[in-house]
Amino acid sequence: MSFLSWHPLSFLKRHFEADFQVFENSIPEEEIKKGFSIKKLDWDSSFFGKDIFKILFWDEKSGNRPGFPRIQKGQMFAEVPAEAVDLFPVLQQNGFALIETRLTYFHMLDNLPAESLQSRFAGAGDISNLKTVASQAINIYDRYHADSFFSESDTNRYLEAYIENCVNGFAERVFVPDLAEPPASFVALARLKEPLFPAGNLFRIPLTACLPANRGWHYPLCLSALYYAKAQSGKCLVMTTQSTNGAVIHNCEKLGFKLGSIFHIFSKSIS
Numbered sequence: 001m002s003f004l005s006w007h008p009l010s011f012l013k014r015h016f017e018a019d020f021q022v023f024e025n026s027i028p029e030e031e032i033k034k035g036f037s038i039k040k041l042d043w044d045s046s047f048f049g050k051d052i053f054k055i056l057f058w059d060e061k062s063g064n065r066p067g068f069p070r071i072q073k074g075q076m077f078a079e080v081p082a083e084a085v086d087l088f089p090v091l092q093q094n095g096f097a098l099i100e101t102r103l104t105y106f107h108m109l110d111n112l113p114a115e116s117l118q119s120r121f122a123g124a125g126d127i128s129n130l131k132t133v134a135s136q137a138i139n140i141y142d143r144y145h146a147d148s149f150f151s152e153s154d155t156n157r158y159l160e161a162y163i164e165n166c167v168n169g170f171a172e173r174v175f176v177p178d179l180a181e182p183p184a185s186f187v188a189l190a191r192l193k194e195p196l197f198p199a200g201n202l203f204r205i206p207l208t209a210c211l212p213a214n215r216g217w218h219y220p221l222c223l224s225a226l227y228y229a230k231a232q233s234g235k236c237l238v239m240t241t242q243s244t245n246g247a248v249i250h251n252c253e254k255l256g257f258k259l260g261s262i263f264h265i266f267s268k269s270i271s
Contacts, residue, residue: 008079008104008261008263009194009202009238009260010261011104011106011260011261012106012236012260015108015236016197016235016236035058035059036055036057036058036059037055037056037057037058038053038054038055038056038076039053039054039056040052040053041053041054045074047157047158047161048150048154048158050073050074050075050149051073051074051075052074052075052076052077053074053075053076053077054076054077054078054079055076055077055078058078058087058090073270074269074270075147075149075267075268075269075270076096076267076268077099077143077265077266077267077268078091078096078265078266078267079102079263079264079265080263080264080265080266081261081262081263082101082261082262082263082264088264091266094268095268096266096267096268097266097267097268098264098265098266099143099146099147099265099266099267100141100142100143100146100242100264100265101242101243101244101262101263101264101265102240102241102242102243102262102263102264102265103240103241103242103243103249103259103261103262104238104239104240104259104260104261104262104263105238105239105240105241105252105257105258105259105260106236106237106238106239106257106258106260107226107236107237107238107239107255107256107257107258108235108236109226109229109230109234109235109236109237110256111256112223112226112227112230112255112256113223113254113255113256115220115223115224115227116220117177117178117217117220118177118178119175119176119177119178119220119221119224120175120176120177120178121173121174121175121176122167122173122174122175122176122183122186123167124167124168126167126174126176126182126183127163127164127167127168129182129183129184130163130164130167130174130176130183130186131159131160131163131164133163133183133184133185133186133209133210133211134159134160134162134163134186134207134209135155135156135157135159135160136211137185137209137210137211139242139245141242141244141245142242143265143267144158144159147267147269148269149267149269159207159209162207163186163188163207163209166188166190166206166207170190171188171189171190171206171207172189172190172191172203173188173189173225173228174186174187174188174189175187175188175189175221175224175225175228176221177214177217177220177221181213183214184210184211184212184213184214184217185208185209185210185211185214185217185218185221186207186208186209186210186221187205187207187208187218187221187222187224187225188205188206188207188208189203189204189205189225189228189229189237190203190204190205190206191203191204191232192204192238197235199235201232201233201234201235201236202234202235202236202237202238203225203229203232203234203236203237203238204237204238204239205222205225205237205238205239208221208222208248218247218248218251219251219254219255222239222251222255223255225237226255238260239252239257243262
């Protein structure tokens with residue numbers, strides 16, 4: 001199995017009449033023929049001050065050795081489906097290491113549990129506090145904390161920038177507890193700009209965080225996001241977490257999410 005035969009949302013095919021060849025058709029024909037495609041992530045490269053490349057696909061059956069870019073300081077990474085076991089040794093032989101395993105869950109927005117705790121939408125006045133939440137709610141197993149390529153300060157800076165951008169429009173809504181105290185947790189909700197769902201009815205939770213002061217709020221905030229997506233004529237909501245994050249996996253199961261796919265993050269760094 002190669003990257004070319006895998007789309008990160010292909011598990012939804014049994015629920016929607018979607019054409020998952022969009023992913024393949026977005027790659028230049030000459031790159032398909034040579035069996036390898038890689039893309040420089042301009043925003044990430046600028047933010048971290050190092051070249052960062054994402055491998056879009058790698059067809060190990062093509063017989064062609066990938067033409068890796070020559071970088072002085074940077075990183076290449078790939079999101080590899082768990083089914084692509086033939087690629088694992090190939091990646092390792094080329095200096096890649098397994099950094100993280102991710103689970104993607106999906107919810108069809110039906111049979112939602114009753115809401116018990118009230119949330120609200122975060123606004124500009126919450127940004128400073130939410131940046132602290134994002135950088136202090138540390139998950140040592142996520143890609144940025146687990147990969148020594150990213151320093152602690154860079155990781156904190158990235159997470160703070162991420163939630164700030166979410167409040168400022170990168171996400172459609174950011175949900176926080178409706179309490180008198182400043183929020184110590186949040187759940188961001190984005191509407192996916194995905195060609196497979198041109199009506200904009202596919203939603204995603206790209207980032208969550210919860211500090212001890214708001215212990216137990218991940219579940220109700222995710223539930224608020226589900227209700228919001230349903231009210232916006234959403235057809236499905238997807239959320240990805242680490243295989244090590246037992247608390248989030250437990251909440252996903254309680255909320256009625258189903259497991260859609262499992263994939264691994266492999267990376268190769270040049271310092």
